[in-house]
Amino acid sequence: MTERIGVFGGTFNPIHLGHLHIAGEIQKIFSLSQVHFVVATTPPHKGSGTLIHFTHRYAMATLATSGIASFIPSMIELEPEASSYSVDTMAKLTGRFGPEDTALYFIAGGDSLYEVKSWRQSEKLLTSYNFIFALRPGTGPFSPQGVLPEKSVPLLRDLTGMERDAARRIIREKDPANRIYVLDVGAPEISATRIRKLISSGKPVHRMVPRPVCDYIRKLHLYMVEDD
DSSP states (O other): OOEEEEEEEEOOTTOOHHHHHHHHHHHHHHTOSEEEEEEOSSOTTSOOTTOOOHHHHHHHHHHHHTTOTTEEEEOGGGSSSOOOSHHHHHHHHHHHHOTTTEEEEEEEEHHHHTTGGGSTTHHHHHHHSEEEEEOOTTOOOOOHHHHSOGGGGGGEEEOTTOOHHHHHHHHTSOOSSOOEEEEOOOOOSOOHHHHHHHHHTTOOOTTTSOHHHHHHHHHHTTTOSOOO
């Protein structure tokens, strides 16, 4: 039986309870044996003005996932050859796990759905692996033709608004092709941008980030000055 492994990519600047909620819900719905939290080095499609050093973000990801055996922090983007592009990172993961007995599911927030068309070799990336985009609550309808490369549009499976059992039936359909899934997992309204702004103004964030991460941020005085 093919093992399903989730690959949750992000800057995690910082990692927060919304990330953990998304990973946990998707793990249940898609029957993933593990979820690897791939901490990005410097994403080409995002500004780096407020991005703290990789070592801090990886440390926080490790703290946040330490109590969940199936959540694995990953620094594979730093492994030779260093890869800041998702298409290269996924190729490295395929080499590590083996394509014959493992299916990789790339997990991303709903905001990435509107950016993915601009990613390096996006059409190759979206047709080579399974993708899961977790929409934010209240996100409006989207046009597949507007957000996806042409050849990947037929791979889309829109699961928004479906009951979990119905979504699982679609996911478990025997189909050799990779798919692009879009769904809403009821993630809390938390964003890293808001967390950084609250910290920089001296306000508490303990209800948005795991306690060990909150302690780490406070101990090292991270995000105390916001550049934007």
